[in-house]
Amino acid sequence: xxxxxxxxxxxxxxxxxxxxxxxxxxxxxxxxxxxxxxxxxxxxxxxxxxxxxxxxxxxxxxxxxxxxxxxxxxxxxxxxxxxxxxxxxxxxxxxxxxxxxxxxxxxxxxxxxxxxxxxxxxxxxxxxxxxxxxxxxxxxxxxxxxxxxxxxxxxxxxxxxxxxxxxxxxxxxxxxxxxxxxxxxxxxxxxxxxxxxxxxxxxxxxxxxxxxxxxxxxxxxxxxxxxxxxxxxxxxxxxxxxxxxxxxxxxxxxxxxxxxxxxxxxxxxxxxxxxxxxxxxxxxxxxxxxxxxxxxxxxxxxxxxxxxxxxxxxxxxxxxxxxxxxxxxxxxxxxxxxxxxxxxxxxxxxxxxxxxxxxxxxxxxxxxxxxxxxxxxxxxxxxxxxxxxxxxxxxxxxxxxxxxxxxxxxxxxxxxxxxxxxxxxxxxxxxxxxxxxxxxxxxxxxxxxxxxxxxxxxxxxxxxxxxxxxxxxxxxxxxxxxxxxxxxxxxxxxxxxxxxxxxxxxxxxxxxxxxxxxxxxxxxxxxxxxxxxxxxxxxxxxxxxxxxxxxxxxxxxxxxxxxxxxxxxxxxxxxxxxxxxxxxxxxxxxxxxxxxxxxxxxxxxx
Numbered sequence: 001x002x003x004x005x006x007x008x009x010x011x012x013x014x015x016x017x018x019x020x021x022x023x024x025x026x027x028x029x030x031x032x033x034x035x036x037x038x039x040x041x042x043x044x045x046x047x048x049x050x051x052x053x054x055x056x057x058x059x060x061x062x063x064x065x066x067x068x069x070x071x072x073x074x075x076x077x078x079x080x081x082x083x084x085x086x087x088x089x090x091x092x093x094x095x096x097x098x099x100x101x102x103x104x105x106x107x108x109x110x111x112x113x114x115x116x117x118x119x120x121x122x123x124x125x126x127x128x129x130x131x132x133x134x135x136x137x138x139x140x141x142x143x144x145x146x147x148x149x150x151x152x153x154x155x156x157x158x159x160x161x162x163x164x165x166x167x168x169x170x171x172x173x174x175x176x177x178x179x180x181x182x183x184x185x186x187x188x189x190x191x192x193x194x195x196x197x198x199x200x201x202x203x204x205x206x207x208x209x210x211x212x213x214x215x216x217x218x219x220x221x222x223x224x225x226x227x228x229x230x231x232x233x234x235x236x237x238x239x240x241x242x243x244x245x246x247x248x249x250x251x252x253x254x255x256x257x258x259x260x261x262x263x264x265x266x267x268x269x270x271x272x273x274x275x276x277x278x279x280x281x282x283x284x285x286x287x288x289x290x291x292x293x294x295x296x297x298x299x300x301x302x303x304x305x306x307x308x309x310x311x312x313x314x315x316x317x318x319x320x321x322x323x324x325x326x327x328x329x330x331x332x333x334x335x336x337x338x339x340x341x342x343x344x345x346x347x348x349x350x351x352x353x354x355x356x357x358x359x360x361x362x363x364x365x366x367x368x369x370x371x372x373x374x375x376x377x378x379x380x381x382x383x384x385x386x387x388x389x390x391x392x393x394x395x396x397x398x399x400x401x402x403x404x405x406x407x408x409x410x411x412x413x414x415x416x417x418x419x420x421x422x423x424x425x426x427x428x429x430x431x432x433x434x435x436x437x438x439x440x441x442x443x444x445x446x447x448x449x450x451x452x453x454x455x456x457x458x459x460x461x462x463x464x465x466x467x468x469x470x471x472x473x474x475x476x477x478x479x480x481x482x483x484x485x486x487x488x489x490x491x492x493x494x495x496x497x498x499x500x501x502x503x504x505x506x507x508x509x510x511x512x513x514x515x516x517x518x519x520x521x522x523x524x525x526x527x528x529x530x531x532x533x534x535x536x537x538x539x540x541x542x543x544x545x546x547x548x549x550x551x552x553x554x555x556x557x558x559x560x561x562x563x564x565x566x567x568x569x570x571x572x573x574x575x576x577x578x579x580x581x582x583x584x585x586x587x588x589x590x591x592x593x594x595x596x597x598x599x600x601x602x603x604x605x606x
Contacts, residue, residue, distance in 0.1 A: 029083030081138030087117035133191035137170035143534030199267030246377030276337035306357035346412035359420025464503030
């Protein structure tokens with residue numbers, strides 16, 4: 001079956017392809033952009049390649065059946081995703097206010113997807129088609145697969161599998177899982193009998209299934225985690241320890257006496273051939289033309305001329321849920337595949353000669369942390385970079401450096417930038433090779449500014465974040481400055497800092513403000529911590545406990561105290577002076593108020 005320019009979105013598209021019915025309908029909380037950075041396109045094209053007919057229902061009106069039924073009842077099932085972001089994060093600010101724009105919607109218009117989109121879409125599917133096989137996936141479902149803390153309602157919520165009434169929940173990136181599920185359904189298996197697909201969760205109504213799981217770990221039950229925050233912390237710890245495709249066990253969390261959510265072990269990492277195949281599917285690489293009159297889809301601009309070189313991250317930052325979704329084992333595309341994509345981009349009519357990015361979750365993690373990860377998995381109870389880089393860590397930047405050289409040598413490429421996050425502690429651990437890489441990076445792949453994320457400076461907060469100490473950042477600043485001086489370039493570091501992360505009280509916020517003042521840096525926008533489901537930091541925020549050490553941890557929840565931390569970081573902005581003064585007085589640091597060296601904000605009278 002040949003590939004269409006776009007996957008069908010209406011009956012006329014199906015008629016043009018000669019299709020009487022779909023095999024799968026993919027309901028998405030995002031507008032339809034046929035590009036490898038958008039989940040509906042990836043999963044839809046992947047199924048298409050393997051002979052399945054897939055239609056996309058992008059941002060259907062959840063109050064009306066028409067957007068769901070326009071292409072008829074699909075033969076095998078309905079796939080539902082809230083979109084590339086958790087729908088609550090997409091629709092609400094850290095202060096709980098409705099966002100005024102949505103980059104994943106046509107024209108950036110807000111309000112085209114409901115809160116808790118996966119659940120709402122699934123309710124509509126059940127209303128329309130009853131017991132049709134219903135599979136949920138994407139970030140929203142993946143990170144809400146067990147009982148989880150929901151920041152926007154300030155409450156615990158059940159597994160999204162139960163609240164959505166879906167038959168299966170796919171966690172992780174999903175290509176292996178969805179193809180295996182499709183084949184079971186094609187072979188006539190009832191969806192309730194699909195119980196062997198790694199990287200999925202299902203609900204069970206009795207305990208008979210436990211004997212078929214082999215070795216499994218049981219998490220504290222829904223009732224236990226609701227009653228006791230320590231139990232919630234323990235559930236998070238146990239689940240985290242099993243998120244490995246090689247050594248991970250199945251997990252069970254009970255809901256009442258006869259209902260359980262069962263998570264099978266993670267799906268194996270994609271091979272390099274599979275990674276190449278996924279990213280070289282016949283994407284149109286633009287938004288669907290039905291959005292042209294509305295200004296297109298803004299989110300495409302960031303990725304239009306960027307290239308994904310790998311997946312996965314072994315960085316382990318507490319506030320990030322990438323490990324829970326993409327995993328700790330880095331999966332890479334081949335150089336040849338990436339170069340083919342770059343060459344394809346150079347042929348686009350609107351290509352100006354600039355590749356916007358060559359990277360992944362962390363740009364310079366271009367291979368697994370160590371060879372053992374590919375046979376035994378990630379280490380249990382150990383991080384690769386925190387508190388110090390592991391002695392077995394492969395810190396080589398040689399492969400990434402060679403890749404960047406090849407990309408910038410492609411005819412038609414004027415410049416290839418690196419805009420993905422860069423772990424400077426990992427670079428420093430590579431010694432002379434890391435410095436050689438940095439020199440090439442500064443000479444060829446930076447355009448005036450390099451963005452890095454020290455996040456904080458307080459040892460207390462950095463320990464909670466699982467980030468390296470401020471000394472590492474100072475070393476990198478000095479190295480970066482020296483490299484650019486030798487190159488004769490005026491290029492600057494732009495550090496990202498985060499306020500109100502677990503561990504950060506007012507004293508730690510002041511410590512960060514003094515560090516920013518030392519750098520003569522004042523961000524126009526500060527990153528305020530949001531406890532997104534699935535992250536270690538969200539567990540800390542809800543429980544006030546580090547689940548791995550059992551230690552109590554400072555958590556700031558009151559909106560005014562959170563605004564104080566942001567005001568301290570942005571103390572140079574006159575609009576923040578009053579609140580920053582209030583924070584300094586409250587912390588007993590009035591010595592930092594006034595004029596002169598070492599002061600943060602002027603006196604009220606001035």
